[in-house]
Amino acid sequence: MNLQPKALAFVREPRKLIGAILLLSAVILILYIPVTKNRRLMTIGIMAFMYIALGESWNIGAMTGLFSIAHSAFFGLGVYGITITLTRFQGPVIAGILAGLILNIILAVIIGGISSKLSGLYFTMALIGLSATIYSLSVQWVSLTGGSSGISMPRAYLLPKRTLYFIALGIAVLSMIFYVFLRRSKAGTCFVTTRENPSLAAALGSNVPFWRILSTVLSASMAGLCGSFYAFHLMSNNSEVFSGAYSLKIMMVSIVGGINSVWGPVLGCLLIIMDEYIRGSMPSGLAPLSVVIYALILILMALVKPAGLASFFEKPGDRHAAKN
Amino acid sequence: MLLKIENATTRFGGLVANDHINMEIEKGDIVGLIGPNGAGKSTIFKSIVGFNPLSEGRIFFKGQSLSGKMTHKICRLGITCTFQHAQLFTNISLEESVLMGAYCRKKTKAQARALALEMINFTGLAGREKLKISGLNMFERKKAELAAALATGPELLLLDELFAGLVPTEIQRMLDLIRRVHGELGITLFIVEHVLRVIMSLCTKIYVLEYGHVIAQGTPESVTQNPLVIKAYLGEDYDASRDIQS
């Protein structure tokens, strides 16, 4: 069979056609929501966009094989960095964002360093320990963090929903562009080879510990920036942001969507949309149950489609290709 | 002298895998290393490229001591290796695997990619660039590993049983390829091999290891006539003349 290459490409690759149609509908929907002025839809949009960015951030860690089960630590530091700077020190927004970033970079260097020394179970335990420490600090250090009742942003920083919506959209798109840029760069190659086989990568001249730390720093910084944004959305912030529920949701978005694909978190955020809808219409007493549902979804997905939703749109053998 | 190994000793607990080994490699040599399984051949290779630190002794590359240097630094200096049990980046493409090696000397992606494609062509893998390593057959995987090592621009290349698991026609093709690596790319080679035809026909100098000791060294002719080597490794009915000529 000799089909015309360009014109009939879609016929030969229906996956691409379906993908293109879905993407177009999504763009139309994303632009239409702010027109409706529906606050509930905009809130769901904001959450979905933020989780896309968090998912891309998680994926960047996963490139070197960092399986961050405590991603909310980075996220929460971003939230607290900005909230504390604005309320306790009356600093400018940029200082708040930087505070979160610096805290995250310090934490990431520690975690990246540990990941070169410890492996598997021990690394996971170290990660849980670190994040539990941060959570305890946020609860115990009342004078700084407001303890378990949390700390609220000054009212002056209350932004219109629509502004938040577009900022969140911008963060999501930028994070996707950054992921693709990174994956195709030298760093991306050094990251994935570290995940695939660190000994071979080192023999081929790659400074494996350095790339491990860099990927953790980038991943943490992105999650922290999302946190800084989230502080403006939530306004009354508390130590919940460090909780396992956030980590679980971030992992769910990344894993269900598909690790190692820029589209993974985009598809994975459908779960966030679902979650927001259901929780909005569920009695609040049942909220803790949602964690059980996330865990079940993760297990189910691991069994049925381990490569994630994004793999539906790829030809077999397409994954990880070094494109130019 | 390109590489000088002085009294290299490696202990794993009570086991002495390398016992005061001395070796010398000149630029342009093809040096062979043979010996029974467990003699400590892979161990000395791993010590050279910085995977396991020496318990005693020192290794010099172009007069510079390698002790305490990390593997990627040693690669930068000009030594790399292929592993005994083919090490692979299973889930990434051939092109990106070789690209990893090319980044050792090339700064930009365009330059690195050009070098990577050159090495893919050199090893006869042209047309397979976009395939994942897991989609290649055994012979292709070995060539992929070689291509990635060559892309790092080594002066000294260590090959640990590169020919193991290949059928005779593939051995011949690999042999031709290795001759070109030496002749056209001017790379000094240090080879561990059980396929004696490879060692005898390629090497200018051979070291024989047994229980961590060097029991013999010299030209293929002298080593194959050494009674110690015949007893420890070659066996009484080994006929060297066949292998040396091929």
Ligand SMILES: Nc1ncnc2c1ncn2[C@@H]1O[C@H](COP(=O)(O)OP(=O)(O)O)[C@@H](O)[C@H]1O
């Ligand atoms: N990392 C290690 N830990 C403990 N023992 C090892 C290690 N690596 C090799 N050995 C032991 O050292 C000896 C030499 O091994 P090796 O150098 O792989 O032999 P060869 O490559 O000559 O077959 C063997 O007895 C092996 O079991």
Ligand SMILES: [Mg+2]
């Ligand atoms: Mg060996």
